[in-house]
Amino acid sequence: MPHLQQTLEQLRAALGDAAVVTGAAINQRHYSDWTGHAPACPAAVLLPRRTEDVAAALRICNAARQTIVPQGGMTGLAGGAVPRETDIALSLERMHGIEEIDPAAAAISVWAGTTLQEIQHAALDAGFLFPLDLGARGSCQIGGNIATNAGGNAVIRYGMTRDLVLGLEVVLADGRVLNLLNKMIKNNCGYDLKQCFIGSEGTLGVITRAILKLAPLPGETTTLLCALPDYASAVSLLRRVQRSVGTPQAYELMWQDFFCLGVSWLESPVAPMSLDYPLYVLLESAAARERLEQALEDAINAGEVVDAVLASSQAQAHALWKIREATGEFPLRMTPLNFDVSLPIGQIGDFAELCRQRLEQRWPGNRSVYFGHIGDRNLHLTVDCDSLPQPAPVFEIEELVYTAVGELGGSVSAEHGIGLLKRDFLHHSVSHEARQAMQQLKDCYDPNGILNPGKILG
Ligand SMILES: Cc1cc2nc3c(=O)[nH]c(=O)nc-3n(C[C@H](O)[C@H](O)[C@H](O)COP(=O)(O)OP(=O)(O)OC[C@H]3O[C@@H](n4cnc5c(N)ncnc54)[C@H](O)[C@@H]3O)c2cc1C
Numbered sequence: 001m002p003h004l005q006q007t008l009e010q011l012r013a014a015l016g017d018a019a020v021v022t023g024a025a026i027n028q029r030h031y032s033d034w035t036g037h038a039p040a041c042p043a044a045v046l047l048p049r050r051t052e053d054v055a056a057a058l059r060i061c062n063a064a065r066q067t068i069v070p071q072g073g074m075t076g077l078a079g080g081a082v083p084r085e086t087d088i089a090l091s092l093e094r095m096h097g098i099e100e101i102d103p104a105a106a107a108i109s110v111w112a113g114t115t116l117q118e119i120q121h122a123a124l125d126a127g128f129l130f131p132l133d134l135g136a137r138g139s140c141q142i143g144g145n146i147a148t149n150a151g152g153n154a155v156i157r158y159g160m161t162r163d164l165v166l167g168l169e170v171v172l173a174d175g176r177v178l179n180l181l182n183k184m185i186k187n188n189c190g191y192d193l194k195q196c197f198i199g200s201e202g203t204l205g206v207i208t209r210a211i212l213k214l215a216p217l218p219g220e221t222t223t224l225l226c227a228l229p230d231y232a233s234a235v236s237l238l239r240r241v242q243r244s245v246g247t248p249q250a251y252e253l254m255w256q257d258f259f260c261l262g263v264s265w266l267e268s269p270v271a272p273m274s275l276d277y278p279l280y281v282l283l284e285s286a287a288a289r290e291r292l293e294q295a296l297e298d299a300i301n302a303g304e305v306v307d308a309v310l311a312s313s314q315a316q317a318h319a320l321w322k323i324r325e326a327t328g329e330f331p332l333r334m335t336p337l338n339f340d341v342s343l344p345i346g347q348i349g350d351f352a353e354l355c356r357q358r359l360e361q362r363w364p365g366n367r368s369v370y371f372g373h374i375g376d377r378n379l380h381l382t383v384d385c386d387s388l389p390q391p392a393p394v395f396e397i398e399e400l401v402y403t404a405v406g407e408l409g410g411s412v413s414a415e416h417g418i419g420l421l422k423r424d425f426l427h428h429s430v431s432h433e434a435r436q437a438m439q440q441l442k443d444c445y446d447p448n449g450i451l452n453p454g455k456i457l458g
Contacts, residue, residue, distance in 0.1 A: 003064065004043055004066070006064070007060060007061065007064040007066050007088075008020060008022065008043075008044055010060045010064075011044070011046065011057060011060055011061075011088075014053070014056040014057065014060060015046065015048060015053050015056065015057060018047070019046060019047045019048060019049070019053065019094075020044055020045075020046060020047075021044060021045045021046075021047065022043070022044045022045075026041055026042065026044075026045050027045075028041075029074055030042060030045050030071060030074070030083070030089050030091065031082075031083070032074070032079075032082050033074045033075065033076040033077070033078075033079060033080065033081045033082055034074065034075045034076060034077055034136070035076070035077055035078070035079055035082075035421065037079040037082055037420065037421060038079070038082055038420070039082070040082070040083055040084050040085045041085060042069065042083035042084070042085065042087050042088055042089040043085065043086055043087065043088050044088045044089070045071075045088070045089045045090075045091055046088060046089070046090045046091065047091055047093065047094050048090070048092075048094065048095060049094045049095060050095070051095075051169060051171065051177055051208045051209070054090070054095075054171045054206050054208055055171050055175045055176070055177050056175065057090060058171055058172070058173055058174065058175045058206065058450075059174065059175030061088065061450055062173050062174045062175065062448055062450055065448055065450060066088060066450060067084075067086065067087045067088070067449075067450050067451075067452075067453050068087065068088050068089075068090050068450055068451055068452070069081060069082070069083040069087045069088070069089050069090065069202065069452050070089075070090050070092070070143075070147070070202035070206050070207075070451070070452060071083075071089050071090065071091045071092070072091075072092055072112070072113070072140060072141035072143050072144025072145075072147065073115065073136065073139040073140040073141045073144050074139070075136035075139050075140040075144070076144065076148060076416070076417065076419060077338075077340070077416040077417075077421075078148075078201075078413070078416045078417040078418055078419025078420065078421045078422060079419040079420035079421045079455075080147075080148065080201040080202060080417055080418075080419030080420070080452070080455050080456075081144070081202070081419075082419075082420060084454075087453075090206060091113075092111075092112045092113035092141060092143045092206075092207075092208075093113050093141070094113060095111045095112055095113040095143075095208060096111050096113040096114050097110070097111050097114060098110050098114065098118070098119070098122045099111065099209070101122065101123070101126045101128075101214075102183060103126060103127075103128075105183045106128060106213065106214040106215070106216075107166055107183045107211050107212065107213060107214060108122065108123060108126075108128075108130065108211070108212050108214055109181075109209065109210070109211045109212075110142055110209065110210055110211075110212065111208070111209055112141060112142060112143030112146075112206075112207045112208050112209060112210065113141050113142075113143060114141060114142050115137070115138060115139065115140065115141055115142075116132060116133075116134070116136075116137040116138075116140050116141070116142060116145060117137040117138045119142055119212070120132075120133070120137065123214050124217075126214075127217065128214035128215065128216065128217065129214065129215045129216065129217050129218065130164075130212065130214055130215075131154045131157065131158035131164065131215050132145060132150065132152060132154070132158075132161055132164055133152050133153045133154050134150060134151070134152035134153065135328070142210055142212070143206075143207045143208075143210070145161050146161055146165060146168070146197070146198055146207050146210060147197070147198075147199070147200060147201050147202050147207060148161075148199065148201060148415075148416065148417040149161050149162050149198050149199030149415070149417070150415060151373070151376065151378065151414065151415030152415070153250060153373075154249060154250070155373060155375075155376040155378070155415075156247060156248065156249075156250065156251055156373065156375035156376050157247055157248070157249050157250075158215060160415070161198065162195070162198045162199065163213075164212050164213045165194065165198055165210060165211075165212060165213075166182050166183055166184070166185075166211045166212060166213055167180055167181040167182030167183065167194060167210065167211040168180045168181065168194040168197060168198075168207055168209070168210050168211075169181055169207070169208045169209035169210070170194070170197050170205040170206065170207055170208065171205060171206045171208055172204075172205050172445055172446075173205065173445060173446035173447075173448065173450050173451050177208075178193065178205070180193055180194040181209065181211055182194075182211060183211055196441065196445070199417065200456075201417050201418065201419060201452065201455055201456055202451060202452040202455065203442060203446070203451050203452045203455050203456055203457075204441065204442065204445045204446060204451065205445060205446075205451070206451075218249065218286040219286055220286070221249055221284050221285060221286050221317075222284070222285050222286075222287070222289050222292050222310065222311065222317075223282070223283070223284050223310075223311040223316075223317035223320055223321070224282075224283045224284075224285070224292065224296065224308060224309070224310050224311070225272055225273070225280060225281070225282050225283075225308065225309045225311075225320050226280065226281050226283065226296070226299070226305045226307070226308045227273055227274070227277035227279070227280055227305065227306050227307040227308070228277065228278070228279040228280065228281060228304065228305060228306065229277070229278065229279075229303065229304075229306050230278060230279070230349070231279060231348065231349025231350075231352075232349070233279075233303070233304040233305070234253050234279060234281055234349070234374060235345055235346065235374075236302075236304050237281065237299050237304045237305060238251055238374070238375055240295060240298065240299055240302075240304065241283065241285065241292075241295055244291065244294070244295040244298070245285055245287035245288075245291045245292055245295050246285070246286075246287055247375075248283050248284055248285045248375065249284040249285060249286055250282065250283065250284040250373075250375075251281065251282075251283055251284075251373070251374055251375035252281065252282040252283075252324050252371070252372070252373060252374070253279060253280070253281050253371065253372055253374040254279070254280045254281070254282070254323070254324060254370075254371045255278070255279060255352060255369065255370040255371065256275070256276075256277065256278050256279065256280075257367075257368075257369045257370065258326070258369040258370060258371040259275065259280045259323065260275050261326060261369055262322075262323035262324065262325075262326035263275065263323055265326050265329050265333065266319075266322060266323065272309045272319070272320060272323075273307045273308075273309055274307065277306060277307065281374075282320060282321065282323070282324050284317075289310075292310075293310065296308055296310070324371070327371070327380070327382075330382060334367075334382075334384040334385075334386050334387075335384065335385035335386045335392070336382045336383070336384060336385070337382065337383045337384075337385050337392070337394060337397060337398075338380065338381075338382050339379075339380060339381045339382070339383075339398075339401050340378070340380055340413060340414050340415055340416045341378075341379055341380075341381070341401070341402075341405045341410055341411060341412060341413070341414055342376070342377045342378045342379065342410055342411045342414035342415075343377060343379065343405065343408055343409070343410035343411075344377065344408075344409060344410070345374065345377045347408045347409070347410070348372070348374060348377065348379050350408065351379065351404060351405070351408050351410065352370045352379065352381070354404050354407075354408075355368070355370075355381060355400075355401055355404050356368060356370075358400055358404065359383065359397070359400065362396075362400065363387075363388050363389070363393075365387065366383065366384070366387045366388050367383070367384040367386075367387040368381060368382065368383045368384070369381070369382050369384075376414070377414070378414040378415060379414075381401065383397055383401075398425060399425075402425040402428045403428060405428055405429065406428030406429060410429065411429045412425045412426065412428050412429045413429075417456075418455070418456045419455055419456070420454065420455060423454075423455070423456060423457070423458050424458075426456070426457075435457065438456070438457060439457055442457060
């Protein structure tokens with residue numbers, strides 16, 4: 001492949017030999033992301049150390065029409081960082097570290113390859129909270145978090161990654177460096193270009209640096225598990241809590257099937273309350289405990305809550321969270337087909353019912369469980385493929401679920417992005433005209449289509 005060899009030679013000359021890895025020297029972690037989807041050894045892996053390296057690499061690849069796949073921590077759940085054998089992977093792992101913490105601005109400046117956990121620790125050391133948090137925190141990189149507009153555990157209180165980004169540095173496909181770094185909240189100087197790159201999954205530019213918002217440290221939190229009579233009560237309880245004690249730190253809804261499964265998988269499977277209720281909510285609040293107790297009493301009197309456990313120690317709070325964290329056991333105990341969708345909050349109960357009915361009608365006796373960050377309008381649903389005829393009809397199930405999402409005006413991707421895995425279902429949530437406008441944006445920033453081809457739009 002003389003064309004590729006020539007490009008690799010130019011890349012070695014520009015970045016240095018050690019920054020261009022090929023063949024057997026390529027670590028297998030560059031083959032696929034957390035999904036393990038379609039693993040492939042890329043033609044090379046680039047390991048730039050500076051923005052100028054990224055700019056030089058993109059300039060060379062753009063001139064050669066060589067396709068590039070940006071890679072962060074490879075924890076993505078949509079196949080966005082998965083390369084083909086003909087692609088060159090560009091890993092940000094060596095562009096790593098905290099540049100500055102500015103306490104006056106409550107802002108932190110970081111390189112894109114810094115792990116989320118490192119940023120959380122640096123913020124804590126400086127007396128702040130960096131509120132983005134997700135299970136992959138030890139491996140995912142902030143560049144990947146920004147490129148996927150990651151959600152996670154604290155969205156209800158602090159928003160998505162987009163809400164935490166003050167400024168970015170981005171390298172365009174032709175090697176131009178856009179300095180969009182900024183520490184201000186108010187900054188209305190024309191189009192806010194950084195927004196295009198947040199959630200663009202490496203298809204519009206490579207994120208090299210970021211300035212992020214920090215939050216004050218929350219005080220002590222209280223954990224509360226409530227049993228609810230119906231879905232409408234989940235929404236009215238959330239509104240009551242927001243009115244009386246402020247937005248909670250977490251508001252996690254579990255349908256009965258999920259709750260029973262979570263309890264049965266505990267080390268000592270003792271339920272904190274009866275398993276007979278249709279819905280359970282796990283709520284965490286930074287409000288004073290007495291005020292939360294008052295709100296709970298009011299909710300019980302109003303019939304929104306039928307049973308409750310207020311954690312009296314950290315250990316008890318931890319034990320309640322263990323039920324919700326049963327999702328970590330899914331890959332070990334079943335063959336899960338996971339969905340990450342969002343819907344208007346008032347529709348989520350109907351959606352869960354509709355999906356359950358349609359799945360049961362099509363594959364009687366199948367197992368599906370429902371849970372989610374309801375305060376964020378985000379529902380996760382998992383179908384156990386072991387409970388279906390083999391080979392499991394994955395595409396048919398996806399089509400069934402995403403069709404229902406489209407019918408109720410929801411989104412086929414709440415927080416994981418589109419990547420490769422949801423590309424064929426994007427039309428259920430995004431109109432033809434809007435997809436055309438997305439393609440125009442792509443053509444504008446990357447006219448030769450070298451950046452992460454085939455992702456999001458195909
Ligand atoms: C256990 C676990 C729990 C998770 N929990 C959550 C959760 O609660 N919420 C949630 O939203 N996600 C969650 N995820 C998914 C995943 O962690 C996030 O999508 C994360 O933001 C991906 O970051 P990454 O660095 O691993 O990116 P990668 O997987 O490496 O890449 C993801 C996408 O971003 C692009 N990209 C990466 N870096 C850059 C860059 N510097 N510039 C431009 N493009 C780039 C890639 O091309 C790809 O399209 C979870 C994953 C795991 C494994």
